[in-house]
Every structure is written in structure tokens, then in C-alpha cells.
Amino acid sequence: MTPFGEAVRGLRAERGITLKAMACDLQISAAYLSALEHGRKGRPSRALLIQVCEYFGIIWDDAEALERAARLSHPRVVVDTSGLGPRATELANRMARSMRHLSPATVEAMHRLLDAAERPRPGRRRAAAAPVAKPETAEAG
Template identity: 30%
Template structure:
């Protein structure tokens, strides 16, 4: 099943009359690798935002849409815990283990807590 990034790329290819193999060549990867990224078996490489923006001369609005599609398509994330204390590590690990079992209300509460800065203002 295509991720949001995969849907974005498919539309981009259709709009430009390209096949998957053409886009893959432009990105310097194999067709199978691009396909794996589009269906979420692989993360979107960090440099693809810039590459796709440049290759297809995307507008500011299109870049924002691409950014959102990349963000919403990542099957996994890495969290750097090198400069964290044990309590912070415990928090991250506990959340990673339990987040799928949280109900929607609890998820919303946690998200609201995390989006607030020390002044009580919403970050985004």
C-alpha cells in the first residue's frame, strides 16, 4: 500500500509523464528501492526533499506538501539518547512500548503537554 509520500511521488510522475524507473534514475537509486520507499518498507532518505524539490522545481506550497508527506510516511524513527539521563531514557522507552495501547484521549493529552513550552505557549 502506498504511503502519503508514495502517493505524492506517483502524482508527481503522472504530472511529468514519467515512469517510476525515470524518477528512480533521477534520484540515483534503483526502481525497487524507490518502490520500497513509496510503500513504507524503507524510510525516505533525508536528502530526497531537496533533490525532489530541485529536480521538479517545486513551488513553496508543493514543498510543504512534500515535507508533510515525508513526515507522515516514515515507518520508523531514530531517537538519539546519548545526552539524556536515565529518567529521560525511561520516559522515551516507556512511551515507545506503550503508545499503541493508549486511548485517543490520553494521546491527545500527551500531545498537548509535549507541544507546550515552558511559558505555556503552544509550540506549533
């Protein structure tokens, strides 16, 4: 499941809306909506994201949170380490090999490490970060 899929599923559950009913209302197939929720499809289009926000009446911070979830919901990512040191390349390869075997607690600990690294420190300007992960450009289907 992706962050976007988890969010949409939670919103549907809160409101008692079935996947089939939501898909019908958005004029998309239930199979596609299910694939989005389960991470079998990449992130939703901008137009669909806007439709989902309108469908649930989501605005402001909640809409930004859903948009962020959508941005972080590509189930297959490519990490470009060209130009980085060998340890960065090693880390990317180890992550790719180990991801399926990490415990939820380890995943959360890694999120905390990344969150701390991304926070600007007082008195220091944050340098523009090079893209670390990007979606694959060719999707099947």
C-alpha cells in the same frame, strides 16, 4: 504506502513519468524508489528530498508540504512513553496492536482529534510538546 510515497507517486502520475525513468534521472535504483513509495524504506534523505523537489520544480508551500510528508513517512515508529502516565503507555500499546485493523474512517477521525489537540487556542501559549513518535534508529538493509 507512506505520505511521501503517495505524494511522489501522485506527482509522477500527474506528469506521466514512470518510476524507472524518474529513478534513472535521479541516479537512484528503481527498486529503492519503489521501496520509498511503498513504505518499505524509511524517509528519504534530505539530499534526495531536495532532488525530488528540483526534479518536479516544486517550490515554497508545495516543497514544505513534501518535506512534511517525508518527515511523517517512517513506516516503523517507536513511541516513547517514559515519564508519562500509565494511560498514555496503554494508549501507545493499544495503537500498536490495533493499527492494522483500523478503518480509514477511524484513522481520519483520529487525525482530526490530533489536529485539534495540536492547534494553539486563542490566548494560550502552546507548550513545547515532547516527542511522541520517533523513527527506529536501526534499519535493516
